[in-house]
Amino acid sequence: MTKDKLTIKYIVIEDEPLARRGLVKLLKDYECLECMGMYSNTEDARMIMEGQQLDLVFLDIHLPEETGLEFAKLVPASIQIIFTTAYPNYALESYELNALDYLLKPIAEDRLKKAVDKVINHFQKNISEQEIVTQTDHIFVKADRKLFRLELNEIQYIEAMKDYVMIHTKNKKLMVAMNIKTICNQLPGSDFVRVNKSFVVNLNNIESVDNHWVTVAGFEMPLGASFKENLLKRIEKHTINR
Template sequence: MKVLLVDDSRLARAELRRLLEAFPDVVVGGEARNADEARAQLAAQRFDLLLLDIHMPGETGFELLASLEAAPPVVFTTAYDAHALRAFEVNALDYLLKPVQEARLAAALEKVRAQMQAEGSGTVLKPEPAAAIPALLTGQDQVFVKDGERCWFVRLADVRLFEINGSYTQIYFDQHRPLIPRTLAQLEARLDPKQFFRANRQQIINLDFVAGVEPWFSHSLRLTLRGGAEVVEVSRQQSVRFRELLSL
């Protein structure tokens, strides 16, 4: 996977280079400080991924994309989260906040690999086995959530509960309750088990939001979550795991 780094900050480009060294199937094919240099690089050679800053002298990252007839897959790298919605509107694969975390970069690269494989690109190199597994999402990660016409860019640390609602999953954060087309099993496979706990067949909780625990029927537990009125009943089997997880 050949990557073009586009960022007016030399230090930011150097840090991305350092992080990308952890991925054997990735090579940095070029660097650009602004939109003009990026266009020249893109005209001169083929890239599989554009790691693109938004705020640069002259044209922004969005303006660069708008000027291109064709562009490789794009992952934005920026210090601001205000442009997340627009980033996904221009079909960016991911949106990484600076300082970029290796786990988030790994997840973004996995999205690129998946798209390359779906398109049948002959340039895909087989990743190391560890890289083939998407990185777990921690509380510090941010996710894009869309429900109807409303959109959010949510830090997972602020999500207190995931709950099945029909064929969708409802996400509880602040006073919002959007629905997403994901199953709990899909979410459980991506969420860090040290922070997100499958309480029962219907719910996954953020352990940081547990405000109270009380014994319940048949050796099960009942949890009260702060920040809302939710009360979660932990199944008997999961109550055993809950005690083991949080006991000294």
């Protein structure tokens, strides 16, 4: 999802080719939706979900090998789910998984519009909340049973460690009990960007970038291939806006 112009990146997981193509064709009417791929099974879909920033999944329930309901339990909370199925009896279970909506096949255009409107409203609300967060120049984090105030310009980079992150500042390191996506949501996207699955860097503190490495405060970290294009665009935009 981008802020300057609302762009919601989605994929479709559906084992019936006609249903897959038909849904994407209907969704082309919505300029804010950008299709990142169509998949017949969850295994293939996982590859793009690991390497790209996604906002939304249109997910069939009856799939080969792994059901949509099973797959949904593993989808990060930041990615919204709309179930698509021919069976109405899974509705309750889908909402227990915090699905944004539940569409019955064949999907009527007016019903699809209601679901898309719900998606747009959800992400517009998120943008508004993030803009409130980015108006501040600091965040509070809990470490060692204390609350620490961190000035954003003091944060050099953040390292993921399973259910924790290590925040590296100019003067100290703090181990915080939250995952990397959670803390990313607290940071202004204008200054912080992921360079691979495990590291977020402060654009203001980048010393160098090449095809494979990013250096911050003398520390080299790998530049993920799927993150490289976004990083270079962000650096260019950050330089222009300064």
